[in-house]
Amino acid sequence: MSLVLDYTDVPRTAAAEPPPSAETASALLRVDQVSLEYRTPQRVVRATHQVSFEVFPADRFVLLGPSGCGKSTLLKAVAGFIAPSEGEIRLAGTPVHEPGPDRIVVFQEFDQLPPWKTVRQNVMFPLLASRTLKRAEATERANYFLDKVGLSAFGDAYPHTLSGGMKQRVAIARALAMQPKILLMDEPFAALDALTRRKMQEELLALWEEVRFTLLFVTHSIEEALVVGNRILLLSPHPGRVRAELNSHHFGLRSQGGAGFQETAQRIHRLLFDEGDAPEPDVLHLRDVRFSH
Numbered sequence: 001m002s003l004v005l006d007y008t009d010v011p012r013t014a015a016a017e018p019p020p021s022a023e024t025a026s027a028l029l030r031v032d033q034v035s036l037e038y039r040t041p042q043r044v045v046r047a048t049h050q051v052s053f054e055v056f057p058a059d060r061f062v063l064l065g066p067s068g069c070g071k072s073t074l075l076k077a078v079a080g081f082i083a084p085s086e087g088e089i090r091l092a093g094t095p096v097h098e099p100g101p102d103r104i105v106v107f108q109e110f111d112q113l114p115p116w117k118t119v120r121q122n123v124m125f126p127l128l129a130s131r132t133l134k135r136a137e138a139t140e141r142a143n144y145f146l147d148k149v150g151l152s153a154f155g156d157a158y159p160h161t162l163s164g165g166m167k168q169r170v171a172i173a174r175a176l177a178m179q180p181k182i183l184l185m186d187e188p189f190a191a192l193d194a195l196t197r198r199k200m201q202e203e204l205l206a207l208w209e210e211v212r213f214t215l216l217f218v219t220h221s222i223e224e225a226l227v228v229g230n231r232i233l234l235l236s237p238h239p240g241r242v243r244a245e246l247n248s249h250h251f252g253l254r255s256q257g258g259a260g261f262q263e264t265a266q267r268i269h270r271l272l273f274d275e276g277d278a279p280e281p282d283v284l285h286l287r288d289v290r291f292s293h
């Protein structure tokens with residue numbers, strides 16, 4: 001069963017607008033009935049089953065679900081690394097068939113930066129390799145985004161001298177410097193300690209306030225999804241199907257620990273793990289209910 005939920009009774013903040021309706025804006029990313037499979041000589045593993053969602057410009061769209069529900073596989077398909085076995089992915093109206101500079105991925109691993117390049121060279125590298133900019137402009141752009149992630153003083157440092165959080169900041173600066181249509185993040189803070197993770201979430205939101213990029217973010221943390229996202233797609237356990245979609249633009253770091261935040265987190269937990277649970281109509285306004293099986 002797939003539910004689309006909308007918390008219409010919660011005040012909206014000026015910082016994070018609700019997603020525009022289909023009448024007022026067209027989706028930047030359309031994932032339409034996408035099934036994804038891994039074929040090994042022994043068997044076929046179905047990672048997702050007929051998943052559909054739309055991401056609008058400046059959305060912070062989160063894919064949330066239990067381990068193995070196909071979140072990373074979906075992200076890789078949007079990046080163009082994996083082709084759907086059925087369905088279609090379109091970015092700005094164009095079908096996605098291969099990786100491209102309009103979609104940059106930030107991964108969880110700290111080793112995504114070539115260690116023989118300085119921080120600045122790391123940020124400049126895709127700009128030069130894709131011939132997006134000449135060296136002088138690439139240097140300028142790299143310095144700009146290093147400043148945005150608070151690493152101006154570390155442009156000449158090598159990655160091995162940085163902390164995990166700093167390396168992730170470099171990866172984010174490198175991604176944003178390419179000015180992709182959509183930034184793809186696959187559990188980028190999962191390997192960080194709790195304090196650094198919180199700080200990185202805060203910085204990501206501050207960066208979004210300033211740059212207003214479009215984000216597709218994968219996590220299996222309900223709290224992180226509520227803090228980072230303005231919209232959340234809940235995926236059922238393996239193979240991933242759309243369980244529900246909800247708006248979460250009214251939550252931020254400051255809501256954590258509050259009653260509304262906790263209640264929503266618990267409700268999401270039940271929706272993810274308890275097939276029998278239904279949203280309470282006095283809290284959740286059902287925009288649409290689709291039965292997919």
Ligand SMILES: Nc1ncnc2c1ncn2[C@@H]1O[C@H](COP(=O)(O)OP(=O)(O)OP(=O)(O)O)[C@@H](O)[C@H]1O
Pocket residue numbers: 038039040045046047065066067068069070071072073074220238
């Ligand atoms: N290279 C692969 N070959 C075969 N099966 C794979 C491969 N990668 C992933 N899978 C399978 O596809 C399914 C979805 O995996 P995926 O990594 O997308 O899930 P996930 O939701 O991102 O999980 P996690 O939160 O643990 O990272 C799982 O059953 C997994 O075992």
